[in-house]
Amino acid sequence: MISNKGPSIGARHLQVLLLFFAIGVNFITRAYVSVALVAMTDAETTNPNFYEFNWNEKERSYILSSFYWGYMATQFPGGYLSRILGAKTCILIATVGSSLLNLLIPLTVYWGGWQVYCAIRVGQGLFQGLVFPSIHAHLAKWSPIEERTRLGGFAHLGVQIGIVLAMSLTGLIAASDFGWPGISYIYGGIGVVFCTIWIIFAENCPADARFITSEERKYIISAQEGVESKTKQRIPVPWKAILTSGPYISLLVVQSSQGWSSSIMQTQIPAYLHGVLNMDIKSNALFSTLPYIAMLIMSLVFLFGAGIVLKNQWAPLGVVRKTLNTIAMWGPAALLIGVAYLDENQKALAIAFLTLNAGLNGGMTIGSGLNAIDLSPNHVGILMGLLCCITNIIPIITPLAVGIIVYDETQRALWKIVFIIAAVFFFFGNLQYIIFGSTNTQPWNDADYQQKHDNKQNNSSHSTMTKTDTVNSIKSDSLKEVVS
Template structure:
């Protein structure tokens, strides 16, 4: 009876379960970013409108601006936060986010990614729902809001390590770029959804609180569906087809099913891993600068109102998502057809995703007060960032699928430190909202993109590392010990010979 029920359910799912997991993983990242960045648009309407007495000849004149006041007219829910304070608030999420990456990766590999991913998103959704109550009840105490954002970051820090552990169990090598890109490119869709809906909601309700209620509820709904239809491994799935299970078992032979001790020494002394860290730092610095600070730039420098801000800050991420998906398919085709080696492909697409954004972000900063030209340059910059996902983002799966969660925890966790630094630095450098001050921010981004890409191109690799296979790692240690014994024997023999002489 149980077998018949299982067969009936498997027939209901026309899409293979690895693709369903990919779609739900994509929606997980959509929710993660919606919850994370919902504050970025909202905060532009949470502060008391102010003017700077600082004069800059390059400043965009306010008389040409559409934004003359906040959409939120209730002054009781507007707060006097300066740019440095706003930078602290926006960066505080990452204080908690970086701390749970490695624990999240270890837990995902030990117990499966289903629960560490699901519970992480659920906790962030719940804290998002209570954010308006916390802010209003404390009369805009920014320190309390910072503490709340740190707790939200703790919950969401498990997201990427858990997803990488899941992909390692479910996705064959020749599908890795397109399914990995589908999942990780959810960050663009989450940013698009959050920015566009946030602007429209605030404009319609005249209240920033609605943003947190909508995205918090969406996160809870995703969690319920995730728990019902997704599982950590193919072997655990109650209604996967036997054909797909057999296919995945054969395609993922290099992924061990035994519980393993993590080879920390080998991982932490791996040059390709640290090259990945460098590439992640470069991408994250640019991406977090754009995600966190672009709404502020649109509002304070280009003078877009909140509805326009939501629409125009969404456009770059829409283009980035389209490029991400297209480049994922292209990368898989180039590798499977033999046109490119996998290492060269990873480096090529990562380089495109570094140099393109670096160049066009700088052009945008020199576009002056031409608002739509500036938006066009930012859009092209983010479009070039799309190949990052089929470049270095899936590279950890190439190096060691058995430790994919741990590697992602290290790489993404260290990269996320830029989420602490970049928003705070941008706020501290742009107190007067001038183009010249923002150019400094973008020049720093330009330099970081280029330096980190050079490091990745020199030391990066997509070859599976020897320490990924527990049996090979054991043999390597035995060889080392055997060599030591031989050396000792040779030394003892030499001593005997010398004594005879």
């Protein structure tokens, strides 16, 4: 074990703090639209001084899902680009592009309608598709194995912070003198300011970092022996081994299941509160935010709890991950079924269930959210790119499916179907993760895995050819004897 870890608060913590803000800023842009759409299509409940758009439920569903059309397309290339350009450049490109497009929304949506809004959201998704493959690649470079859960969990708290800010501030901005156009201007401006800070302080890896002590650099690099460094030759990607890996396939399934249910929470809850529980946008924004405040608080509880358990070696990492994932998925599954049977007369109980649902779901980050780094620190950018590419098909489908099922958002019976389907995804997704999931570093993570695999195949092929030659030689000798 390395005794000298450098300063207790050092460069690795600065990088994780920057990742926390990077995730938060990008998640604000991703999540605020569900509340903004209520303001843009129902001015009477927000600010009647601004233009109101007459968009129906299907058109609003297109807007909500359009972000993920672009987001899915660049996830896989994002994994490659993070290896080639480095996480610093990729995250900068993603945040700048997404923020600048935000500023265009009020200037273009008047004449372009919901179609141009969809186009802008597709563009934002294209940029943000680079974010999470780069985030995990950056964490793999900067997080020593023994600190990976704590540092990775803290960085991912940016998800909850981003959603909380988007849900809580968006309604307030829309109801203020800025109106709904101010939403895009303020969030776009925040993104541009963050990018300036990112350019100054972000570093791709400890070996190249400026703001780091020699002790901390030695500690991080020594604790990550075998992890690909930017200064070394890149490790070939063992595609066949990855695509046939049971633990990785299990991770794909559990994340896809979670994606369905979480996209329901992020994009549909404002419409549910407005349509079924008859809340105006101000109270809607408040109660839409409560679940994510609960998620933030519970994520902190899960993060520190897992840290204590792992530090004292009370349970192995695999048990910790699967336990938290079970709490995060089976608890919400039961609560969603409960919500499905509540109506306007049980408003307080419905909000309590939704809040507790999101709070328990905060365990997903420490559960399966960081599992890709466990499986392969060297290829985590590729793993996350492929993972996010597949799982983000789900948020494209979800709003469209809800738009078909909930043809009248005031009908509780229609929302019941939506919530029960989400509960089923939660239950079976986690069940298979318990059975097939793993936190063991996979053999194909090794730097020379592909070379060994190729050599083994070549040797096997050579051995087969040698046996064939021997058999042919024996047959030839036998034939000669017969002839003679």
